[in-house]
Amino acid sequence: MAPLATVGILSVGEMGVGIAKLLIAHNYRVVTNIAGRSKDTQARAQRNSIETLPSDISLVETADYIFSIVPPRDALATAKRITTAFNTRSKPTPLYYLDLNAISPRSAREIASLFQTFAPAIKFIDGGIIGGAPSPKTSTEPQTTVSSPPANTTHEWERPSIPVSGPSRVSDSPLSGAHLASTLNLNHISSEIGKASGLKCCFASLSKGFTALCIQSITTASNMGVLEILLHEAEERMPGMVKAARRGVPGMPPKAYRWVREMEEIAITHADEGGFEGGGEEGEGVFGQIAKVYRSVAEDTILGEEKTERRKRGRTLEDVALVMGEGLMAKKRKTSG
Incomplete structure (x- = not known):
């Protein structure tokens, strides 16, 4: 069966690979450079x-959609790559560019302006x-007949939510747009650029902000020799919080640099x-300080x-x-020595 459409993904990290596998299972061709x-x-x-x-030129010529899923620091540079490639060769069919990066509305508007210009x-x-x-x-339910539906149907995948915004809609694309939007769990929330990226930032404030607080709390408790007691007290009074911490904190190290x-x-x-207050300059505001926590993970410990x-x-x-405590204490000794 011919692919429904071709999707280019930049880049193929954990999230990019997950989306690629979902799309391939639903008869999309997935390409990358x-x-x-x-x-x-x-x-x-x-x-x-x-x-x-x-090359990026080949990517632009081949893809109907390009998903940018890169570290936030690379979002603008990736957009510039695609605009340069697009203007190098002609493309007869429409090209949709979905910036799915964890960036601010200000950055999203800057990238949108780049494309518009x-x-x-x-x-x-x-x-x-x-x-x-x-x-x-x-699945915990055995298939009892040979006529059972195929395994790779949309409702049999765990999928993230992908809010999107802007004047263009994927679902309006003649290139299997409605099917693609459904497969990816896209939710068009506004015609205004910045609404979707802003929503993502607000959500990550809760999830990754919580993880950073956990890192500081458990590291300090471990250094003091009271981590076991801390976790016991938290289990008694806030079991849901401990469950979330045990799930989220160990998954963090490979992503800390991002x-x-x-x-x-x-x-x-x-x-x-x-x-x-705090506009993103290093160390400013609550999340400027939280950025420092993740920088410590990435640069001051072997977790990086x-x-x-x-x-x-x-x-x-x-x-x-344990590892955070070792890394930070070693840094402190080096600085004071």
């Missing part, structure tokens, strides 16, 4: 049946991803849209060396606390 990227990235694309193209034919869509990477659901700029983008969002496919340390709440 990872020229010059690491062997790990090359292997990840091959292992997950993502077709690699030699240099590649107005590209339909720009502001978006954000709320939740984990797509994955097939584990979350530094994301916290700064969140600070910009709260300053611009909420009126709070963790890769999603090869986890060694920080796989439990207790080990995150």
Whole structure:
């Protein structure tokens, strides 16, 4: 069966791969350009049946949709890559560009302006991803007949929510747009650029802000030798919080470097849209400080060396606390010495 449409994904990290697998399971062709990227990235694309193209020009010529899912610090540069490639070669069919990065409304509007100025034919869509990477659901119900529905149907996948905004709608695209929007769980919330990215930042304020608070609390408690008691008290009074911490904190180390700029983008969002102090400059406001927590994880401890496919340390709440304590105390000794 011919693919419904071709989707280019930049880049193929944990979330990009999850979305690629979901789309491939629903008869989409998924392509990427990872020229010059690491062997790990090359292997990840091959292992997950993502077709690699030699250049951004090839990507633009081939894809009907391009999803930008990169570290927040790379969002603008990735958009510039695509506008440059788009203007190098002609493209007879529409091209939709979905910026799904964790950026502020201010940054989303800047990227939208870039497209409007240099590649107005590209339909720009502001978006954000709320939740984990797509994955097939584990079925507990055995299939009893050969006529049972195929496993890879939309309702049998765990999917994040993807709010999108802007004047263009994926569902209006003649290139299987309505099917693609349904498959991805897209929710068009506004015709205004910035609404979707702002919503994402507000959600991440709660989820990743909570994780950062947990990192500080458990690290300090571990250094003091009272972590076990802290967790016992929290289990007694706030069991849901401990459950969330045990799920979220160990999953954080491979992503900490990405979350530094994301916290700064969140600070910009709260300053611009909420009126709070702290505009994203390093260390300003609550989320400027939280950015420092994630920078410490990424740069001051061996947790910053963790890769999603090869986890060694920080796989439990207790080990995150131990490694963080060791790294920060070593930094303190080095600074004071």
